[in-house]
Amino acid sequence: MGFFLETLIGGLMTGVLYALVALGFVLIYKASSVFNFAQGIMVLFAALAMARFSEWIPGWLGLDNKIVVNVLAFAGAAVLMFVLAWLVERLALRHLVNQPEATLLMVTIGIGFFLEGFGQSVFGSNVYNIDIGMPKDPIFLLQGVFEGGLLVDSQELAAAVIAALLVTALVLFFQKTKTGRALRAVADDHQAAQSVGIPLSRMWVIVWFVAGLAALVAGMVWGSKLGVQFSISTLALRALPVVILGGLTSVPGAIVAGLIVGAGEKLSEVYIGPFVGGGIEVWFAYVLALVVLLVRPQGLFGEKIIDRV
Template sequence: MLSEDIFFEWPFFFEVAIGGLLAGVMYSLVALGFVLIFKASGVFNFAQGAMVLFSALTLVGLNEMGLPMWLSIIATLIVMLILAIAIERVVLRSLVNQEHIILFMATIGIAYFLDGFGQTIWGSEVKLLDLGFSQNPDFYFGGLILINDFDLIAAGIAGVLVIALALFFQYTRIGRALRAVADDHQAALSVGIPLKHIWVIVWAVAGIVALVAGIMWGSKLGVQFSLALIALKALPVLILGGFTSVPGAIIGGLIIGAGEKLAEVFIAPMIGGGIEDWFAYMLALAFLVFRPQGLFGEKIIERV
C-alpha cells in the first residue's frame, strides 16, 4: 500500500510530466522543419534554426514599424516564401544531384547568411514579442496541477500544425512527390516531377514552420539570437524519432520534453543537479548505439 507521502507527490509528478510534454510539442515543431527538408532532399538543413530566428526578427521588426500583428504575420509569411524562392534559384538549382555533403555545406552558408542579414536589418538587441496570451500559470484538474496557460496554447497551435503536416505528407500528391525527390533526384526528374517547384514548396513550408516556432519560442523567451540555438534541441528529437518521420518528430519531442523535465526534478537532486541540458543528448547517444535509425526511421540495409 502506498504511503500518504508518496501519494501526495503524484500531482507534482504529473505537473512536471505535463509541463515536459508541452515543451516537447514545441521541440517537435522545430524538428518538423528539419524533417521537411530531409524528406525532400535527404540533407540535414543546418539553416532551420536561423530560419526560426530570421522569421521572428522579421515579424517583430515589421510590427515595430507600425504594422498590426496580424498584418505583420501575413507580411512575414510572404517574406519566407520569397526566401524559399531565392534559396532554390540562387543555391539549390545548381546543386541538383550533387553529393549530400555539398548540399549540407550549402545550408551552413544559408544559416550564417540569415544570421548576419537579420542582424543587419533588425539589430541584435533582445526584442519582446507579445501576442496577448497570458503567461501566468493556472491550476487544472481540480486545483491539483499547475500548468502555464501559454504552454497550453502554444502546444495546441503546434499540435494542429503537426497533424496538418502529417496528413499533407501522407495523403497529397505533393507529399508523395517529396518522398520521391528525397530518394533520387534524377529519377524524380525522369518521371516528370518538377524538382525546382518541389524544393520551393518544401522550403516555403519549412519557412512557415519556422515562423510558427519563432512566434511561440519568441513569445516565451524573447526574440534574440539564442533562438537559433533551439535547433540544437531538435537534434535529439530527430535521432529518437527518425529523420524522415513526421510522427517520429512528434513522439521524439514528447519523450525528450517529458524525460528531461522529470530527470531534472527527480534524478538531478540525487547527483548534484544540472542534467536537463545534457539528458536529451545522452538519450540520443544511446539510440545511436542501439537503434541509429530511430523509433520510426527505416533501417538502412546495404548489400554488396
C-alpha cells in the first residue's frame, strides 16, 4: 500500500505541472478560438529568458542576493511575455478576426518557429540553469502510519505547490475580478461581449499574457528540475492529451485531466509496464485521450457543440 501511494503521489505532482501547461492552451482557445500550437515554445522561451536574465542581472546591477536576482529575472521574463502577447494581438489576431480556425492554427505554428529561432539568437542554445532554491533531498511522510514512511521527492513536491498556487490564483482571477469576468464573457460569445462594451483586442492581449505567465511558471519549474534546454518545448506534446481529455474549453477540466494523466502514467508504468515491455508511460495518455474521444468527443468537461441547420 505504501509503494502504491508513493507512486500515486508522484504521478499527481507531475499531473499538476501538466495541468499548468494545458491551462495555456485552454485559456487562449476559450478567449480567441485559437489552438495555440506555440504554447510549448512559449514555455521554452520564457524559461530561457528567466535563466539568462538571472545570469545577466548580477553583472548589470551588481547584485549578489539570489532571491532578489530571481525576482527581477522573473519580472523581466514576465514583461517579455507581455510584449509578446501585445505583438501577437497587434500583428496577427486583429487582422484575422473571423478567419477559419485552420488559418489561426497555422499562425500559431509560425509564431512557435519564430520564437524558437529568436530565442536561440538572443539567449543562446546551451543548457542553462534556473536556481530558485527548490529543495533536492527526499522527505518521508506519514511515518507513523507506514513503516519507514512514504518517500516523496521534495523537488517535485515544491514544484507541485508552486503550480497549484498559480492554478488557484488563475481560478480566483477568473471568478472574482472584473477583468476575469470580462474574459469569461468573451469566451462565451465574442459578439455579445463587444455589444456591451468589452474591448476584444484588450482581452486577447490579457489572455495571451496570462497564458504566457503560465508558460513562464511551467518553464521555471521544469528548468529548475532538468535545466533549460530545447527539449522543454516537447512538454506541450505531453500536455496535449490533457487538453483533449479535459476539454478545450474547460479550465477545471485541464486541472482534473492533468491529475488523471499524471497519476495514470506513473501507475500504468509501474503495474502494467512489466507485462507489455515497459515504455507505457510514453503513450498511455494518448491512448486514454483516444478512448475518451470515442465516447465523448468534446472531452470530459468540454461543452457539447450543437449545430442547428
